[in-house]
């Protein structure tokens with residue numbers, strides 16, 4: 190889309206692009222709202238009262254829903270927004286898009302379970318830390334094709350099932366959080382949960398699962414029609430509230446070495462992240478990759494194509510979906526993943 194120096198056109202174009210590229214097919218409500226705003230100069234000038242970085246549709250729509258905006262058609266929303274603008278703007282200024290998707294654990298779990306334990310987990314950019322409890326959720330892995338079943342063995346122990354799917358539960362029984370994931374390729378589905386003895390995260394602005402306001406914000410960040418994700422988030426928050434995990438406040442590059450040093454000496458330290466490095470500039474990205482090589486850790490990254498230095502070059506296959514992430518251990522690609530954890534194609 191052509192850049193414009195006119196701030197009204199810039200915001201209008203931004204909302205139109207959001208409608209067409211991001212919301213279409215995923216949220217009819219957000220698509221309607223974004224198209225409506227793109228064609229509504231009065232609301233565009235309201236939004237332009239915010240600093241440019243805070244005008245992003247996802248942030249503004251989440252803030253509006255946080256304050257009770259009527260979900261659905263554009264006209265009621267357009268009537269509601271000016272009346273509640275002071276609240277919405279204040280929330281945009283004090284909050285950020287920090288969606289925490291526990292579903293991502295489904296693609297991490299086989300890689301974690303393949304490592305020699307006990308494990309100490311560190312997630313960088315952890316938000317509220319909901320991905321730090323992979324052993325406390327239940328999983329339903331469905332096989333995309335029957336060939337992959339033969340590579341993954343049959344369920345026993347805490348895992349169960351057969352045929353076209355495999356269930357895996359925490360050692361103390363089924364979790365209120367059930368994560369579904371379609372698998373293909375020779376994925377080494379675990380028979381039991383990895384032994385995780387310590388866990389911590391790093392985030393510039395950690396969200397607190399014990400804070401109702403933070404949880405309400407996490408709920409508002411999930412798009413309107415995605416009720417299943419909201420129920421899962423609530424269930425994951427309930428699990429996380431029973432098992433508090435420290436999320437260190439700070440920049441991942443500044444905090445990682447000290448946090449690794451705090452992990453129990455007998456544990457294998459695993460540093461992991463999803464969709465992180467693309468947001469760092471090249472200097473910070475290389476600094477982080479350098480720390481992952483230097484520190485005594487296993488490094489699991491789940492990132493877009495060619496984001497982690499050296500990974501794409503080692504691929505011997507191409508993903509079926511251009512939006513697929515690559516799960517890698519160090520610079521070794523091991524799987525293609527759907528970014529929210531809905532599918533996993535093992536390639537190693």
Ligand SMILES: C[S@@+](CC[C@H](N)C(=O)[O-])C[C@H]1O[C@@H](n2cnc3c(N)ncnc32)[C@H](O)[C@@H]1O
Nearest residue numbers: 287288289290314315316392393394440441463
């Ligand atoms: C979209 S959330 C991702 C949450 C989680 N990783 C997940 O997959 O569900 C991104 C998080 O990164 C944090 N963040 C951004 N830059 C960071 C940095 N340089 N160091 C640490 N955290 C950062 C933000 O505060 C936000 O909580």
